Amino acid sequence: MKLASVTPAEGKDRTYSVAVGNGALEYLPELLAKKKYTKIALVTEPTVRKLFAHELARVLGTGVSLEVFEVPSGESAKTVEVLQSLWRSYSDMRFDRSSLSLHLGGGALGDIAGFAAATFQRGIDYIQIPTTLLAQVDASIGGKLAINFGGAKNQVGVVRQPQAVVADTALLSSLSLRDFRSGVSEMIKHGIILSSHHFEALEEKALDSSDQEALERLVFESIELKASVVAADPEEADLRKVLNAGHTFGHAFESLAFDMNIPLLHGEAVSIGLIAEAKLACLRGLLPVECFERIEKCVERQGLPTRLSFEFDLDKLFDLLLRDKKNRNNQIRWVLPKKIGDTERDVICSREEIEAASRYVCK
Ligand SMILES: NC(=O)c1ccc[n+]([C@@H]2O[C@H](COP(=O)([O-])OP(=O)(O)OC[C@H]3O[C@@H](n4cnc5c(N)ncnc54)[C@H](O)[C@@H]3O)[C@@H](O)[C@H]2O)c1
Numbered sequence: 001m002k003l004a005s006v007t008p009a010e011g012k013d014r015t016y017s018v019a020v021g022n023g024a025l026e027y028l029p030e031l032l033a034k035k036k037y038t039k040i041a042l043v044t045e046p047t048v049r050k051l052f053a054h055e056l057a058r059v060l061g062t063g064v065s066l067e068v069f070e071v072p073s074g075e076s077a078k079t080v081e082v083l084q085s086l087w088r089s090y091s092d093m094r095f096d097r098s099s100l101s102l103h104l105g106g107g108a109l110g111d112i113a114g115f116a117a118a119t120f121q122r123g124i125d126y127i128q129i130p131t132t133l134l135a136q137v138d139a140s141i142g143g144k145l146a147i148n149f150g151g152a153k154n155q156v157g158v159v160r161q162p163q164a165v166v167a168d169t170a171l172l173s174s175l176s177l178r179d180f181r182s183g184v185s186e187m188i189k190h191g192i193i194l195s196s197h198h199f200e201a202l203e204e205k206a207l208d209s210s211d212q213e214a215l216e217r218l219v220f221e222s223i224e225l226k227a228s229v230v231a232a233d234p235e236e237a238d239l240r241k242v243l244n245a246g247h248t249f250g251h252a253f254e255s256l257a258f259d260m261n262i263p264l265l266h267g268e269a270v271s272i273g274l275i276a277e278a279k280l281a282c283l284r285g286l287l288p289v290e291c292f293e294r295i296e297k298c299v300e301r302q303g304l305p306t307r308l309s310f311e312f313d314l315d316k317l318f319d320l321l322l323r324d325k326k327n328r329n330n331q332i333r334w335v336l337p338k339k340i341g342d343t344e345r346d347v348i349c350s351r352e353e354i355e356a357a358s359r360y361v362c363k
């Protein structure tokens, strides 16, 4: 097991630990012992509960009693109704500012449970125990918490950091291959925007959930990369924009697929988005062709899609791109790679360039 730490920019006193690796769950009792909590909740969802609740209870031992609150699996948990049901559960069980909430599940569970804990009585302590690769390397780090509202993803949210994060890579072995790869996509992104060293490891060999040694090393690296951005700016001003690489196209592709009822996971949309944006960077002469080719090969090597499986209307795509949160004055602001490990922010591209890049991933 390795220990990373996250120091959010708003204050060094808010530094928290991230236990990473095979068996990291065993570190939980030590984290709990740091404060005297009167009550502890376990917020989880049915799939994950069946797989790991027993193991978690074993690790905590008989001295710790948990109130278990269950919410639906996946994206359907991120609603106002589920949020209310969690507030109700905290309230019924007399949770207060000396209580703790443990969140066992993927990124969706982490978002809804984190939002509930961050807002109940203006915020109670919570620990994220992410069980998907995407949640370990991305969603559980940085304290961003959101629910979906009015048909839009992550429309209402708060930023509040956890007390700690426990990312046990052994929990990833039960993930479906698609869900596992979806998380690898965010790791490739971290490499492209921040670290050629991280990228090189991913372009060399497909990550495999049974290779715990490689997984522990690379998940740790990826968490440290995300933490470096959170340390620079947690409120998503300038530097934090780099985390949106691949996501300007990616979010638009995700919405197009959703509207057409075509199953496309977030990480899959991001992998195609990374390629489309690398193409865009290449067309502008910002990124050398050989770097573009390495990005495409790396996505392929990790078994992620490089092309969309459907056709779409270009006006619809532009409509979606213009809704991106980074835009200003109705202009799409791109975060584009200029080499492996570095980006240029706030790039403005012509409609022709954007069309050409999107056509490239449409084969
Ligand atoms: N807060 C943030 O900064 C942030 C960042 C990125 C993504 N997100 C959010 O994260 C969510 C996506 O997260 P996700 O990809 O983890 O999806 P998810 O939470 O929906 O989980 C995917 C599926 O995997 C199952 N599952 C979870 N752990 C498992 C395990 N160990 N073994 C077998 N099955 C398991 C779940 O039941 C679910 O069906 C989105 O809602 C997204 O908005 C948040």
Ligand SMILES: [Zn+2]
Pocket: 138, 186, 247, 266, 270
């Ligand atoms: Zn993402």
